[in-house]
Amino acid sequence: MKTELLNLIANEVLVYTLxxxxxxxxxxxxxxxxxxxxxKISAHMQDRLxxxxxxxxxxxxxxxxxxxxxxQKEDIIPTAADRKLFVLAPYVVFVGSYAAxxxxxxxxxxxxxEINVGLFYIISISSLVVIGLLMAxxxxxxxxxxxxxxxxxxxxxxxxxxxxLALLAAVMVAGTFDMQEINRLQSGSILDWFIFQxxxxxxxxxxxxxxxxxxxxNRTPFDLPESESELVGGYHxxxxxxRFALLFLSEYANMFAVSAILVTLFFGGWGxxxxxxLSGAWYFDLGWFLLKxxxxxxxxxxxxxxxxxxxxxxxxxxxxxxxIPFSFVIILGIGAWVIAAGH
Amino acid sequence: xxxxxTDVEKGRRPSTVPGLGRQLxxxxxxxxxxPQHPSTHGVLRLELVVDGEIVVDVIPHIGYLHRCFEKHxxxxxxxxxxxxxxxxxxxxxxxxxxxxxVVAMEKMLKIxxxxxxxxxxxxxxxxxxxxxxxxxxGTYGLDIGAFTPFLFCMRDREHILDIIEExxxxxxxxxxNWIGGLSHDxxxxxxxxxxxxxxxxxxxxxxxxxxxxxxxxxxxxTANVGVLPAEVAINYGASGPVLRGSGVxxxxxxxxxxxxxxxxxxxxxxxxxxxxxxxxxxxxxxxxAREMEQSVRIIEQAVEMLVPGDVQSAIPKxxxxxxxxxxxxxxxxxxxxxxxxxxxGTASPARVKVRPPCFVxxxxxxxxxxxxxxxxxxxxxxxxxxxxxxxxx
Amino acid sequence: xxxxxxxxxxxxxxxxxxxxxxxxxxFDPFIVVAPDRMPEVAxxxxxxxxxxxDALMCLSGVDLTKGKLxxxxxxxxxxxxxxxxxxxxxxxxxxxxxxxxxVWKTANWHEREAFDMFGIVFDGHPDLRxxxxxxxxxxxxxxxDYQVPEFYNGMKVPY
Numbered sequence: 001m002k003t004e005l006l007n008l009i010a011n012e013v014l015v016y017t018l019x020x021x022x023x024x025x026x027x028x029x030x031x032x033x034x035x036x037x038x039x040k041i042s043a044h045m046q047d048r049l050x051x052x053x054x055x056x057x058x059x060x061x062x063x064x065x066x067x068x069x070x071x072q073k074e075d076i077i078p079t080a081a082d083r084k085l086f087v088l089a090p091y092v093v094f095v096g097s098y099a100a101x102x103x104x105x106x107x108x109x110x111x112x113x114e115i116n117v118g119l120f121y122i123i124s125i126s127s128l129v130v131i132g133l134l135m136a137x138x139x140x141x142x143x144x145x146x147x148x149x150x151x152x153x154x155x156x157x158x159x160x161x162x163x164x165l166a167l168l169a170a171v172m173v174a175g176t177f178d179m180q181e182i183n184r185l186q187s188g189s190i191l192d193w194f195i196f197q198x199x200x201x202x203x204x205x206x207x208x209x210x211x212x213x214x215x216x217x218n219r220t221p222f223d224l225p226e227s228e229s230e231l232v233g234g235y236h237x238x239x240x241x242x243r244f245a246l247l248f249l250s251e252y253a254n255m256f257a258v259s260a261i262l263v264t265l266f267f268g269g270w271g272x273x274x275x276x277x278l279s280g281a282w283y284f285d286l287g288w289f290l291l292k293x294x295x296x297x298x299x300x301x302x303x304x305x306x307x308x309x310x311x312x313x314x315x316x317x318x319x320x321x322x323x324i325p326f327s328f329v330i331i332l333g334i335g336a337w338v339i340a341a342g343h
Numbered sequence: 344x345x346x347x348x349t350d351v352e353k354g355r356r357p358s359t360v361p362g363l364g365r366q367l368x369x370x371x372x373x374x375x376x377x378p379q380h381p382s383t384h385g386v387l388r389l390e391l392v393v394d395g396e397i398v399v400d401v402i403p404h405i406g407y408l409h410r411c412f413e414k415h416x417x418x419x420x421x422x423x424x425x426x427x428x429x430x431x432x433x434x435x436x437x438x439x440x441x442x443x444x445v446v447a448m449e450k451m452l453k454i455x456x457x458x459x460x461x462x463x464x465x466x467x468x469x470x471x472x473x474x475x476x477x478x479x480x481g482t483y484g485l486d487i488g489a490f491t492p493f494l495f496c497m498r499d500r501e502h503i504l505d506i507i508e509e510x511x512x513x514x515x516x517x518x519x520n521w522i523g524g525l526s527h528d529x530x531x532x533x534x535x536x537x538x539x540x541x542x543x544x545x546x547x548x549x550x551x552x553x554x555x556x557x558x559x560x561x562x563x564x565t566a567n568v569g570v571l572p573a574e575v576a577i578n579y580g581a582s583g584p585v586l587r588g589s590g591v592x593x594x595x596x597x598x599x600x601x602x603x604x605x606x607x608x609x610x611x612x613x614x615x616x617x618x619x620x621x622x623x624x625x626x627x628x629x630x631x632a633r634e635m636e637q638s639v640r641i642i643e644q645a646v647e648m649l650v651p652g653d654v655q656s657a658i659p660k661x662x663x664x665x666x667x668x669x670x671x672x673x674x675x676x677x678x679x680x681x682x683x684x685x686x687x688g689t690a691s692p693a694r695v696k697v698r699p700p701c702f703v704x705x706x707x708x709x710x711x712x713x714x715x716x717x718x719x720x721x722x723x724x725x726x727x728x729x730x731x732x733x734x735x736x
Numbered sequence: 737x738x739x740x741x742x743x744x745x746x747x748x749x750x751x752x753x754x755x756x757x758x759x760x761x762x763f764d765p766f767i768v769v770a771p772d773r774m775p776e777v778a779x780x781x782x783x784x785x786x787x788x789x790d791a792l793m794c795l796s797g798v799d800l801t802k803g804k805l806x807x808x809x810x811x812x813x814x815x816x817x818x819x820x821x822x823x824x825x826x827x828x829x830x831x832x833x834x835x836x837x838x839v840w841k842t843a844n845w846h847e848r849e850a851f852d853m854f855g856i857v858f859d860g861h862p863d864l865r866x867x868x869x870x871x872x873x874x875x876x877x878x879x880x881d882y883q884v885p886e887f888y889n890g891m892k893v894p895y
Binding site: 417580705 | 762763790791792793794796797798799805808810814815821828841842845846853866867868869870876880
């Protein structure tokens with residue numbers, strides 16, 4: 001896509017700007033859709049209907065109306081809050097989650113930045129979110145918010161390790177950090193997906209990544225930072241209006257980002273599961289990629305509306321004493337396999 | 344090497360960090376949980392003294408919902424007028440609160456109520472118990488972070504409320520039990536509806552257990568948390584599921600029968616430490632889940648006992664008990680509800696003191712919470728199942 | 737144990753601390769204990785092998801009018817399933833009763849409530865504060881001669 005654009009518009013800065021904006025065209029409608037979708041999923045899991053009125057058909061316009069309301073709301077900054085940090089925090093959080101989109105390959109033809117350490121970049125840039133959350137919690141000057149942000153910092157930092165280790169397992173098989181390259185290696189049929197290779201090592205790595213990524217994005221059963229029954233709302237207790245919407249948006253953006261990484265590394269990314277059937281054109285690629293990611297997001301939502309929440313110490317236990325040792329075993333296993341088999 | 348002093352009883356962490364070579368000055372933080380907090384089940388305020396995530400002490404502050412029930416009673420022009428006020432104490436199980444009061448008054452006035460009234464009252468009280476436990480279990484799921492069980496409980500609760508609404512016209516505050524009778528007779532198809540509900544409801548208890556009670560994460564969160572040993576529970580005067588969860592088979596319906604409860608066959612579920620220590624949150628929770636099954640059993644028996652008759656024949660024209668006092672206790676969903684009524688020979692009570700089960704159970708909260716985590720406080724509070732309307736009266 | 741046996745046991749043990757008893761009344765039989773001896777009697781009833789009253793069902797303050805206040809203790813034994821009612825009478829001028837908080841933890845909040853509503857002071861209670869009313873409330877609302885104040889912290893009370 002970059003080369004085509006460069007041919008079209010000779011200005012390099014403009015091209016890069018355009019490339020950077022493209023994912024935003026997906027993220028915002030996705031967040032609007034996902035909030036509505038989640039409400040619908042939860043409703044149907046709980047024997048109710050969810051939003052049914054706004055917009056006519058099954059309340060499809062509910063989140064649009066919500067956003068319209070949030071935009072109109074008065075911008076309240078608590079008097080005791082640390083004003084600068086309070087205002088800045090939602091943007092930092094959003095930047096952290098949006099920056100990860102730069103290296104996510106949406107299709108064979110499109111990836112924001114074709115860097116050969118794409119995965120490495122994603123892992124490191126998404127850590128920026130923690131700083132934003134800490135800022136939000138601290139600046140709110142609210143004890144519950146502080147608890148939420150500290151919990152979330154501890155949680156995200158702890159779970160980054162199993163995330164990185166699980167991804168490393170896939171990288172060991174692929175031999176590259178380049179997201180597009182990893183994707184291309186899995187093209188072909190469903191059996192070429194990394195999740196089914198070096199069985200069961202990568203399969204387990206995929207599961208570990210999924211579980212740890214739930215904690216990364218603060219979803220149930222790891223939603224302690226914002227556990228409303230304990231911490232009221234965690235770090236976003238004091239936020240309202242557009243700033244809250246931005247925090248919310250980055251949460252859903254994060255959800256999609258981790259799903260996209262899972263899909264890219266383990267489920268063949270934009271590749272069709274049926275070999276050359278329905279593949280080749282960019283819209284097929286995009287379609288498969290989004291479809292697979294949405295399936296993963298559906299599983300995330302499904303878990304959220306089924307499972308209770310862990311406690312802080314149990315969360316740390318799962319991270320440090322279960323997921324990390326298992327990831328090490330997987331890395332050892334794959335390493336031995338690669339050495340023994342030679343590839 | 345620093346000496347680590349752990350004050351287990353107060354739940355403090357070691358105040359020195361080993362290997363650091365110097366004392367770290369740290370302070371406990373006081374944090375106010377409530378009166379506006381999602382999981383204090385109303386307007387309860389807990390003053391938490393915390394050391395990081397560890398709770399050092401809990402100081403409950405109540406009274407935000409104090410509506411002067413006892414003062415109101417003294418100013419009623421007759422005894423019957425107290426009944427609607429009792430509804431407003433435990434508003435999720437209003438039938439049970441009324442039941443206790445009318446049982447006390449009938450004992451005072453030496454009224455023998457007709458068989459039909461007794462049976463309907465028992466059915467209604469057991470319905471109330473199921474409704475109350477459904478809310479307790481559902482909101483407990485919410486406290487632990489599971490949303491779906493709450494809605495499942497609310498769904499089944501609707502069926503009971505529909506039956507009650509058909510009978511007395513109200514869904515929450517009934518004023519149904521009158522001294523010596525009932526405000527309305529049941530509708531002709533009452534028996535069929537009740538039977539149908541029992542058939543419908545029994546599989547749903549199993550479903551709920553599969554969804555929540557035996558969920559691994561739920562068990563991890565509640566087992567071994569907030570353990571209340573039996574002797575401590577008795578010393579605190581705990582009653583109902585809180586006491587039974589500690590392994591004491593104590594149910595006033597069996598141990599001190601009132602109304603016609605001695606005619607029914609049912610079991611008292613007690614906590615036995617299946618998943619952890621006896622008397623932990625899971626035990627208290629599970630006692631409620633199992634009591635719903637027993638309540639269905641009682642309802643099934645009672646609905647077959649329903650004889651035709653007049654439900655208002657025994658209502659006295661004039662209620663003026665002779666001077667004296669009485670303490671009558673009944674088993675409500677939350678525990679032992681006691682009414683201490685002092686009559687001075689006039690038409691209105693001289694003193695009505697309520698012994699609310701939630702009030703007494705809540706007073707045991709600090710002893711259960713010390714040394715646990717903030718998330719556990721929520722779990723423990725939910726497992727006590729308080730209704731602030733009753734705590735504060 | 738029947739109330740008569742309770743009475744015999746207590747009078748033989750405590751003598752003059754047992755002021756009177758009414759065992760044949762229409763309703764609950766009760767035994768009146770001297771207010772300052774209450775903790776001893778309570779501990780005895782809890783620990784004695786024949787009584788074992790391990791539960792305090794209810795503790796109520798009562799205004800008996802004419803400047804007299806009462807505290808009513810409903811005791812119960814989970815072992816023997818027997819009940820007994822103890823009472824202590826005090827005057828408005830000197831409303832002091834020994835606290836039984838150390839015997840039954842139930843009494844903690846109930847005594848606070850009786851203090852809150854009737855102004856009965858329980859000597860030896862570890863934390864005797866108002867419980868239902870605001871901390872800075874004046875007067876004891878359940879006393880029969882209580883007048884509702886016009887204003888509370890500048891807010892009009894009767895509406």
